[in-house]
Amino acid sequence: MMWRRIYPGRLDQIAQVRSWVRAQCADTERADDAALIAAELTSNALLHTRSGHPGGWFGVELTRHHDLCLAVHDLGGRTIPAFSTADGQGVLAEHGRGLRVVAELAAQVGVEGDPVGGHTVWARLTADTSVPCTS
Template sequence: MSPALNSPKEIHRWCRNFPGTRAQISEARQFVTSYLGDHLETDTAQLIVSELATNAIRHTRSGLPGGRFGVTLHAGSTLLILAVHDEGGSSTPHLCRAEDEDQSGRGLCLVETLSARWGVHGDNAGRTVWALISLTPADQAA
């Protein structure tokens, strides 16, 4: 178990900003791993942050030269809130229907499947896309 999550009664918060480049998506995944350590849900959280960071870079001003995105993690003993903050853009994140021919937006279907809940706050000046991930309690992980 990561030192960040060593006490089941505490809530921990980690934040980090990243340059808005594709290379930083792997850095965001590593940030999640550093936070969760060998927790059972680390792979799920890595996949979700990868999808959300990719969307921030592809669909918002975060992906423009000099752009940035941020990742915030809040965790208690049984719940992780993973949020990606972007610099806004003209489109709003949304789920695509299966019959949509456009391949964009399919990552959010994955986020919806892997998380207990997800949502979006903000507007074209900047937004946060978040996902709630249920965590296996430390005493049940063994």
């Protein structure tokens, strides 16, 4: 099964995305993890890309087969999202740890696209890493 939703590029939509993902995954053991990942990817899209600018938008895709795949599509911006498990800012840093948390919760993560055309940032919640969430 696959669901796609488009949201206006506003910070108040993070809670909407989190609730929607949690509801779609309520019958799984990973509903809370999926909701947290969706909120983090959405937050990053709004804070670091044109999706958060006036008139901006972002898309969320959730795919369920033997696993859960979450993808957030943004409008691009100055930087390319980077996943890291290294804690270069220190354990008490207030910013810059979200994608690290996503990488630790997910079996596989990835980024496609570019700052001009937009990014698709995705995470797979399963041990099956043979196929990326997007194609």
